[in-house]
Amino acid sequence: MTSTVDARTPANLGPVNLGPARALSCRECGHQIPLAAEFACSECFGPLEVAYDFGRVTREDIEAGPKSIWRYRNLLPVPTDVQSFPNTEPGLTRLVKADRLGAALGVRNLWVKDDTGNPTHSFKDRVVAVALAAARQLGFKVLACPSTGNLANAVAAAAARAGWESVVLIPSSLEKAKILTTAVYDGALIAVDGNYDDVNRLATQLAAEHEDWAFVNVNVRPYYAEGSKTLAYEVAEQLGWRLPGQIVVPVASGSQLTKVDKGFRELGELGLVDATPYRVFGAQATGCSPVSTAYKAGTDVVAPVRPDTIARSLAIGAPADGPYVLDTVRRTGGAVEDVTDEEVVEGIRLLARTEGIFAETAGGVTVATAKKLVETGQLDPDADTVLLITGDGLKTLDAVADRIGPKAVVPPNAAAVTEALGL
Ligand SMILES: *Cc1c(COP(=O)(O)O)cnc(C)c1O
């Protein structure tokens, strides 16, 4: 069965080919609608998510596929021939066995999923590639987003590669590096005087006015969100087709965390891995920790906050998927924890020192949270554990700039170097 596009999608396309995707389904009431550019349920305003009708998917087919997220195309809302369109080909980043970091944290078997290796150096290339592929099928021509930084990079680059126009909205206070690394792709970059939550509200208004703009995380959000499942697929495949015992995921809107869980569950249901139990942990910066606060208070209500943290890529004060993060961590036996900006910087430095990986502030949040979870007995030191490192430190140099530098400045002679080294 092929679904048809509803009247609110820009072009008259007839049936939409989005591979195994069959419908959009409401996460609250289960109401289903045909595949379209919709994100809220017409019955109850709950968030819509993609429902599938998976055919037979084998490990062999996946392993024989492209060296990018498209090896999982039969598990994503994208057309089967998705690779034939120019795209940034993200994914299949390194899963690093992190023994030295593990020893420092007291975790016996630790891996780091190093998503700094994506085309624009964050995990956002995954979600944007899926959003773009779906948006193309839905008839859009302009790629847009409100962003805390990494999404801006990913949208501007993906649009450039595809030959699309882009409209990217950012808070004007964003790190200079993230502004430049977006502007270089020469789309329409607009800095807004306000915080991310203001920018997001503005995007929702603009999405209603410009029906041919695909706001990746607004009107095509159900497709975009599915891109995060590829992190779970890759971790399982790279572990030799098995699930880890524990995974620590940074939380901004919370979408990534819920989709990592969805990815693990699908692999079990499809028989691609044994459906062994796993625990999902969320990581936030204390200066923007609405989900951690709700978790610790034992409530289901995520009260919005005004963000104040150096972890700007995670600074979403009103996280759309917050309640679903709480459901996921409680169901799997995980937790949500938060760490101070001081601990974030220590987390960045610890990862760099032990594994030679320079993460951005969000990575510092993940490492520092893992450390705290071990110290407080919430993370099992004997379970196979994966940390998601979702972005590159070169984009947030300011976080460490005041604290690190050369050990000494010396004249160009050997004796001076020896002396500086204390030898
Ligand atoms: C966007 C982002 C996240 C989290 O994304 P959500 O799905 O909104 O929770 C994590 N890390 C980095 C580096 C990001 O840019």
Ligand SMILES: [Zn+2]
């Ligand atoms: Zn509903």
